[in-house]
Amino acid sequence: MNPIGAQRTLRIGDSVTAFGLQHTVSALDGFTVRLDNLLGGSTVVTLMALFTAPDFTVAGGEDGPVLPPVGLLDAVAEPVLATAQRWERHVVEVETGRLPGADPAEPPRAGFDPAATTLAERERTKDAELRAAGETASLRSLQRMRGRYRAQGLWGLLDQQALRTRSPFGRANERLLAAMAAAIEAETDESTGTRDRLRRRVKARLDAEHGEGVVELPSKATFNRLAAALSRGRHTFDVATTRRSLANRPNRPFTPASPRKAST
Structure with missing residues (x-):
């Protein structure tokens, strides 16, 4: 499994699944992508539509989670982005034992040292911490967010429903x-x-x-x-x-x- 932090952007030649079909990325231009599917068809969609497709995945993954172009994050509402960034802190601490940007010389917080705890134990510690803070999350939510972060980095932690109502092109259909x-x-x-x-x-x-x-x-x-x-x-x-x-x-x-x- 790829370590947290090894991330790249979508590339020409990537094999992706979306809209119920497997495709090859054949062109990237601005905020659009051309997809060639295995049935011989070709379609052009916006990157926002691709990255918010419920079944969107990238085959392989040896190079780490695939991130959208930076410009797409610029189109995300600040509250939605802030929530995703909070989740990122929780997920990264569970995965690595340290918060993002923490001094590597400082020891992990109690209950999060990978040398002394299992991943499951760190998940339960984080779940208890979130509940004590009044968060409405659950252990299952935390596990789901971990999977999303591994697959798509910060983008995977964004509220996908909110993303479908916004795009770099305003409210354009x-x-x-x-x-x-x-x-x-x-x-x-x-x-x-x-x-x-x-x-x-x-x-x-x-x-x-x-x-x-x-x-x-x-x-x-x-x-x-x-x-x-x-x-x-x-x-x-x-x-x-x-x-x-x-x-x-x-x-x-x-x-x-x-x-x-x-x-x-």
Whole structure:
């Protein structure tokens, strides 16, 4: 099992499970990811949608828990993040015997020394401590949080329900963002288009996939802000030769940008 602290970000080539299927990460761009599944299909989704999928896991794990890009944590509400950070302190002390950032020269607190206690004993000590402090947690909750932390680091400790109501794109519908990302990707080999053409194509895609009018488009101003965030670095609305040249470059390390928040 991987030690606490050995963590990395999602990478191209990773094998992930989400939305009931196994996929390979084939592209990372801004806040979107392209997934190729074993059935031969390909889809573009936002990273927020991927990391909050109930069945999201990464195969292997020899390199430690997979973390989302830093920009996604920037979109998390402060109370939600603060709660996760409190859980992180508890989980790390149970796992290692010391709180995060503690001086390694200082001895572990009573009941948490790995040299004198088992993991199960440290769990029970922490559970008793939380109950004495009036926390509503349980031993089962602590064990569940340990598993989440090992799988996804701090991200795994966040309130997933709260995450599904927020995103780096404000309150924009995930289906809208996925359709926009797919439409922008399709522009790579086409003649230079406009934002209005992109808007028409996104509407057509949404109507075809979810039913006419089921997913509404935001105002033109909001749509354009989202398009700018999703297409950053892709030159979607510049000359087609520029887009093709960029698309043919070798994959580069993923360095996410933080788009401006937009609301629908």
